[in-house]
Amino acid sequence: MKLTKRATDAIVPGDQLVYFFDTDLPGFFLRVRPTGAKTWGLQYRAGSGRGAVKKRIIIAAFGKVTPDEARAAAKRLLADVTHGDDPAAQKAAKAKEMTVAGLIDLYEEEGCFVQWGVRQGEPMKERTKATRSLGFVTTWFRCWAKSVSPRSVLAISSDSCAT
Structure with missing residues (x-):
């Protein structure tokens, strides 16, 4: 499904953690926890080919940014990945500073x-x-x-x- 404001507002939390992936932007997702907490994120492969490790990075909590803002942030992160960067590794390194x-x-x-x-x-x-x-x-x-x-x-x- 396309992750729009109307579609994401209609999502009801279930018994377990669920990821809803966007049909327009590969890797862009909305994570819904059983508690009802929703989070925007991006899944990508760090490296090249199918053998590369899949990584996920959280963009923002649902409600702090609109779906369009989260999608734009995901596009920027995907552009960085295309240029060889690893946003999840950079975020982890920054946390260790x-x-x-x-x-x-x-x-x-x-x-x-x-x-x-x-x-x-x-x-x-x-x-x-x-x-x-x-x-x-x-x-x-x-x-x-x-x-x-x-x-x-x-x-x-x-x-x-x-x-």
Whole structure:
């Protein structure tokens, strides 16, 4: 069936998870859970040929975007797949990237040592550590904002953030 607003509103959840695939756009689907939750998604093959692994990526929850918006997003994802990208792998890699909290923890574990003076090499005192951690994160965000463009993500190191 063509996944239109009228058709998707008429779908009633069943006893198990069901995928409704669109007849116009290959791989575009609406997932309906027994709880009634509906989600737009795309199924594609990562690689070439029938031996390539089938993957699914969720586009958005039903109601957050219209069927036409979800279909347009699926077309963009299929275009990326055609160019050799793997959107599901990219989404998984992004989820594994370091968070700000992880960055602060790493700094506190490896970077919070006195750098000069009589106490060189010793751990910083808690108050100093808190102040420096906040300053480190502020500097990191300032450098990040200057060095990242929408089309590229640059590796940020202490050398590239010198101000």
